[in-house]
Amino acid sequence: MSTSQDTRGETLADPPVHVAIIMDGNGRWAEERGLTRPEGHAAGLDNIRRIVRFFAGRGVKYLTLFAFSTENWERPNDEVESLIGLLGQALRDETLPLHEEGIRINHLGRLDRLPDALRRAIRESVELTRHNDRMTLSVAYDYGSRSEIVNAVRAIVADGLLPHSISEEVMARYLYTSCLPDPDLVVRTGGEMRLSNFLLWQAAYAEFYSASAWWPDFDEAEAAKALDAYSRRRRRYGRLAPGETRGNR
Numbered sequence: 225m226s227t228s229q230d231t232r233g234e235t236l237a238d239p240p241v242h243v244a245i246i247m248d249g250n251g252r253w254a255e256e257r258g259l260t261r262p263e264g265h266a267a268g269l270d271n272i273r274r275i276v277r278f279f280a281g282r283g284v285k286y287l288t289l290f291a292f293s294t295e296n297w298e299r300p301n302d303e304v305e306s307l308i309g310l311l312g313q314a315l316r317d318e319t320l321p322l323h324e325e326g327i328r329i330n331h332l333g334r335l336d337r338l339p340d341a342l343r344r345a346i347r348e349s350v351e352l353t354r355h356n357d358r359m360t361l362s363v364a365y366d367y368g369s370r371s372e373i374v375n376a377v378r379a380i381v382a383d384g385l386l387p388h389s390i391s392e393e394v395m396a397r398y399l400y401t402s403c404l405p406d407p408d409l410v411v412r413t414g415g416e417m418r419l420s421n422f423l424l425w426q427a428a429y430a431e432f433y434s435a436s437a438w439w440p441d442f443d444e445a446e447a448a449k450a451l452d453a454y455s456r457r458r459r460r461y462g463r464l465a466p467g468e469t470r471g472n473r
């Protein structure tokens with residue numbers, strides 16, 4: 225891992241290559257303002273627009289957003305419909321601007337339970353932007369990590385792989401994230417400290433950052449704080465850091 229030093233001479237880690245965000249707190253943001261939950265999600269979508277630009281501007285190559293979990297289908301109908309409508313709206317309004325900015329759009333999760341038109345819109349956006357390389361924006365939509373792992377195991381069995389040929393690398397190739405590096409930093413807004421079935425395999429060594437701001441209030445300054453906190457972490461991947469003896473003589 226290469227490092228740099230800040231003005232106090234403190235060693236800073238490289239910026240994260242892949243940032244993944246659990247966008248939490250839209251409902252509480254709306255409640256505080258006497259608005260409906262769907263209005264909170266609409267404000268959440270507005271925030272996605274600015275945060276994507278912020279991380280792209282900071283040179284982050286992969287940004288992954290948890291927008292709809294496999295469990296979110298259990299929410300009231302009007303809320304589910306609003307979340308489905310917002311993804312359609314986002315794809316309609318944002319695909320071309322993102323394409324022009326060199327951003328690749330990627331989907332993580334199940335497609336089979338989404339309405340046909342939405343499935344088509346996702347495929348078109350992914351196809352149009354597939355050669356862009358400034359940043360890959362992955363939207364986890366109808367995504368759940370456990371079901372992703374179960375699907376991967378089923379596909380491995382269906383492909384007839386023998387036990388000795390199954391490694392961590394093989395497993396990773398069968399996940400929705402096969403074209404992404406593991407996240408370096410997982411951010412959760414809304415003050416909670418849970419992974420909530422998000423990237424359980426992939427986040428094995430990610431740094432976790434919890435922001436108390438509701439997602440619609442998680443602006444550029446909040447995002448900069450997350451990057452700053454990350455830069456001060458020591459990533460050891462289960463090993464000792466160089467020069468660290470931990471009391472060994």
Ligand code: FPP
Pocket residue numbers: 247248249250251252253265266268269272290291292296307310311312314363414439
């Ligand atoms: C969690 O807040 C957020 C979600 C379940 C959905 C996130 C969706 C968006 C940010 C907007 C739509 C985005 C796309 C790409 C279509 P919560 O509702 O659980 O908030 P609460 O914990 O305060 O109730």
